[in-house]
Amino acid sequence: MKVPKKIAVVGPESTGKSSVVKFLSSYFQAPFVHEFAREYCEGLNRHYTMEDELAMFHGQLQLEQIALDNFSGEYLFFDTMILNIKIWCDELFGYTPQMVLDEIEKVDFDLYLLMDIDLPWEDDPLRDFPDKREYFMDVWKRELEDIGANYVVISGLGEERYQNALKAVQQFA
Numbered sequence: 001m002k003v004p005k006k007i008a009v010v011g012p013e014s015t016g017k018s019s020v021v022k023f024l025s026s027y028f029q030a031p032f033v034h035e036f037a038r039e040y041c042e043g044l045n046r047h048y049t050m051e052d053e054l055a056m057f058h059g060q061l062q063l064e065q066i067a068l069d070n071f072s073g074e075y076l077f078f079d080t081m082i083l084n085i086k087i088w089c090d091e092l093f094g095y096t097p098q099m100v101l102d103e104i105e106k107v108d109f110d111l112y113l114l115m116d117i118d119l120p121w122e123d124d125p126l127r128d129f130p131d132k133r134e135y136f137m138d139v140w141k142r143e144l145e146d147i148g149a150n151y152v153v154i155s156g157l158g159e160e161r162y163q164n165a166l167k168a169v170q171q172f173a
Contacts (some may be wrong), residue, residue: 037080
């Protein structure tokens with residue numbers, strides 16, 4: 001079985017992660033793993049709990065494993081990954097469960113595309129912190145550096161953002 005180049009598209013809320021991952025997936029004719037948390041939270045009619053965060057953690061891991069088990073190409077793209085769970089747990093509850101921290105130590109993505117906060121905020125019922133974008137950008141950078149991640153910050157509006165993401169992947173390859 002061929003080992004894919006695993007590329008995670010990550011970053012603060014409302015930075016175009018889903019759009020960029022879909023663009024890259026289409027361009028490279030490669031599959032992508034969607035964000036489990038979005039699907040999970042769409043049916044949630046209350047504030048998140050730690051149990052919800054853990055359910056999202058397990059759901060994301062399961063989606064990733066299914067994609068890897070069924071993979072046959074060069075690239076596999078991810079619309080976020082479990083580091084997102086740590087960031088939200090730390091922010092909302094002041095700590096991250098050890099099982100999440102242990103799994104983060106095993107993370108082996110080849111490249112992270114960190115979406116910059118230069119896009120205008122788009123309201124969405126599942127987005128929470130329009131006034132903390134710079135803070136979360138700093139958190140993402142620190143968390144990526146803490147795990148020794150190979151990452152590139154992707155900026156630009158519209159087509160420019162897509163092309164900057166594409167260049168980052170092509171330069172990595």
